[in-house]
Amino acid sequence: MTTDDRAKLIDPTTEVWLAEHGLPGFTVAETIDAGGNRQFWIVDRDQLGGRDVDHGNESPAHEQTGFLSERWHDRIAAAPFRCCRPRRDGRPCRILVRSADSACAYHRRQQKAGVDGRSPKS
């Protein structure tokens, strides 16, 4: 943590809750410093405003430029493929598929029928 971290403000218009992605109580949001510089943070809402808040590693390995480490290659390789076609609510379809760029059964049917491919809000 740097002393500047305490002077950053969270821009509430950029805040997105992460509960549906497995992190209940957390959000991701842009912060703004006194110079107007913006930076994304993952925010534990229960810790917000606390005196001894851990601001974490300011330079995590996965945010550096250059090649990813073996650890991150392994994590990405182990991640499941998802359909990711847009749903009616604008979010990506989360149904697991066999390979990248594959569509789930619903979106395959929609594509065959020439429909826009948006699944119902679920």
Ligand SMILES: [Zn+2]
């Ligand atoms: Zn789908």
